[in-house]
Amino acid sequence: MTEETRTKKLINAPEAVIDEMIEGLLAAHPDLLRRDGETLRAVAAVDGPREGKVGIVVGGGSGHEPAFVGYVGRGLADAAAIGNVFASPSPAQVADAVRAADGGAGVLMLYGNYSGDVMNFGMAAEMLEEEGIAARSLLVTDDAASAPIGREGERRGIAGGFFVFKAAGAAADLGHDLDEVARLAAHANARTRSMGVALGACSLPQTRRPNFTIGADEMEIGMGIHGEPGIERTQLETADAVAERLLAPIIQELALGQGDRVAVLVNGLGSTSLMELYILHRHVAGRLEALGVAQACCWVGNYVTALEMAGASLSVLKLDDELEPLIAHPCRTPALQVGLPAAPTSAPAARPVRQRPEMRSEAPQGPLETGGEISAALFRTMLLAAGERVIAEADVLSALDGALGDGDHGVTMETGFRAVARALDALPQDAAPNVLCDAAAQAFLDAVGASAGPLYATGLRHAGRAVAHRGDLDAASLTAWIRAMAEGIAERGGARPGDKTMLDAWAPAAEAAEDALRDGGGAEACLAAAAQAAQAGRDATEAMWARRGRAAKLGDRALGHIDPGAASAALILAAMSAAQGRDI
Known part of the structure; x- marks a missing residue:
């Protein structure tokens, strides 16, 4: 990559952007926000949680600021879980946010x-x-x-979450119980529609490379807030024409007409000027007025962004007698103030000190079996080699992901495997394979979040259990390890072979290893067969339709692209196979 193709960012170190952002946020809003929990990725309202009040937790990846943490405060969210850039927070980070929001009446978690x-x-x-x-x-x-239409439950969440968060926060602030708060939040979600348009790409702090390409005279209609492709790429049009493209399907789906009342959000994606956003709103307001639809309230500005992406989105909430008072209910947060919130009616709830549960190794019954070709030390080397290979190919993996999603898969996998290396270095040199797997699973899960975190954590956890009786690995136990990795990933993600996911590399790898074992192959032959099958599975994803993950929203636009998860899986198995021959 040349310097000319790299974007400019006001950051210090890419690996420090989240922590430093949080530090700056707290310094700017000490009257509203505090940090909470062991992970340091939960930000909570300073006056919460309130005893007997339903807690509201919002969250997701960073890079969408002011979402999600900007909506923490009185009358809205009680806490936010903050993930890495464009990546979900980990379970531990989410749990910290929920504990911070828990007032004893249950917690509603809201996310895309x-x-x-x-x-x-x-x-x-x-x-x-x-x-x-x-x-x-x-x-x-x-x-x-x-x-x-008809598959609304499969849709992704974008800027319309602004209205869902607002309604849920107000309902909780008014004292409704968990069932009613959840019902009102779902009601707001069902009556909210959004459409977006992108004019230019964004870039991750770690890569500083545009995560998709778009021509100087082109625009993408329906693009997601991570750079996921939309429904159509076309020539750039006037603001009025673009506003109509965004508004027309919303009017149709919400059946807007004479006498209806709506809340409107004209949202910038990061680098679009307020001038342009107000010009878009000019057309939206005029069109709604012509239909006899009244704007009860309206927000124009940056509320759910995508780093520095150029473009905008339009969200409309069709109000009714239940929702309009919730949207008008007072709140005060860093990103949103409506009216003047009342003073707290009760003291913050007493917050018990809780130990964060972690995955634990399961001690096998009796002595560990030995005599296999792969010693515990060699297995550790193989895991570390897999991480080294993935880290070396992180830019390639992110580029593959940029064609189908948000362009962060390489960054995510690099982060996970760096955490794995630290975790394995802290273990005794003779740690058994299942202990190594459990440590790697916990490290990956805590460091990554995103989809790769739970998938690899669950896969490694299952794989560790499959070899918990072994002090080393022979051909049979190594094959069982590969099969358990595939089964754990499938169980957590719900994918099947052919869905265009990482399972399209892991599943054939397991089958090939089992075939090699039946043919009398040793550990080296079984792993080599698995690695070869994973590469073939990776290549096969190029012709597949995506049925899982973000790419599932792309239809035939996902064709012709290799799945990045399958690509990283193939790298892992190839590196483990190559490392198997090292002298230890």
């Missing part, structure tokens, strides 16, 4: 419908249930471009 968020928030809920905290999820699905 992305596979990484669904898995990480879901795993957090499982952890919290063991602590006696009721944590319920509500997925925001406002993006009308990402799935057709």
Whole structure:
């Protein structure tokens, strides 16, 4: 990459951007926000949680500021879980936010419908249930471009989450119980529609490379807030024409007409000027007026961004007698103030000190079996070699991801494997394979979030259990390890072979290893067969339709692109195979 192709950012070190952003945020709003939890990725309202009040937690990846942390404060969210750039927070980070918001009446977690968020928030809920905290999820699905009518539940969440958060926060502030707060949040989500347009790309701090390409005279209609492709790329049009493209499907889906009242959000994606946003709103307001639709309230500005992406989105909430008072309810947060919130009516709830549960190794019954070709030390070397290979190819993996999603897969995998290396270095040199796997799983999960975090954490956890009786690995146990990796990933993500995911590399790898084992092959032959099959599986994803993950929203636009998860899986197995021959 030449210097001319790299973007400019006012940062210090890419790996420090989240922590330094949070530090600056807290320094700017000490009257509203505090940091909470061991992970240091939960930001909570200073006057919460309130005893007997339903807690509201919002969250997702960084890079969308002021979402999500900017909506923490009185009358809105009680806490936010902050992930890496464009990546879901990890279960531990989510759990910290929920604990910070828990006033004893349950907590509603609100986040966009992305596979990484669904898995990480879901795993957090499982952890919290063991602590006696009721944590319920509500997925925001406002993006009308990402799935057709009749499949609204498959849609992704974009800027319309602004209205869902506002309604839920108000309902909780008014004292409704968890069931009613969840119902009102779902009601707001069902009556919210959004459409976006992108004019230019954004770039991750780690790569400083545009995460997609678009011509100087082109625009992308329906693009997501991570750079996911939309429904159509066309020539750049006038502001009025663009506003009509965004508004027309919203009018149709919400059946807007004479006498209706709406809340409107004209949202900038990061680098679009307020001048342009107000010009867009000019057309929206005129069109609604012509239909006899009244704007009860309106916001224009940057509320849910995509780093420095050029473009805008339009969100409309069709109001009714339940929702209009919730949208008008007072709140005060760094990003939004409506009216003047009342003073707290009760003191913050007493917050018990809780130990964060972690994955633990399961001690096998009896002595460990030995005699295999792969010693514990060699297995450690193989895991570290896999990480080294992925880190070396991080830019390539991110470029593959840029064609299908947000362009961060390489960054995510690099972050995860660097954490794995630190975790393995802290273990005794004779640590058994299952101990190594458990440590790697916990490290990956805590460091990454996103979808890769839960998937690899669950895969490694399953794989460790499969070899928990072994002090080293022979051909049979190595094959069982590969099969368990595939099964764990499938269980957590719900994908099947052919869905264009990392499973399209792991599943054939497991089958090939099992075939080699039946043919009498040793550990080296089984792993070599697995690596070869993973590469073939990776290549096969190029011709597949995507049925899981962000790429599933792209239809035939996903064709012709290799799945980045399958590509990283192939790298992992190839590196492990190559490392198997090292002298230890």
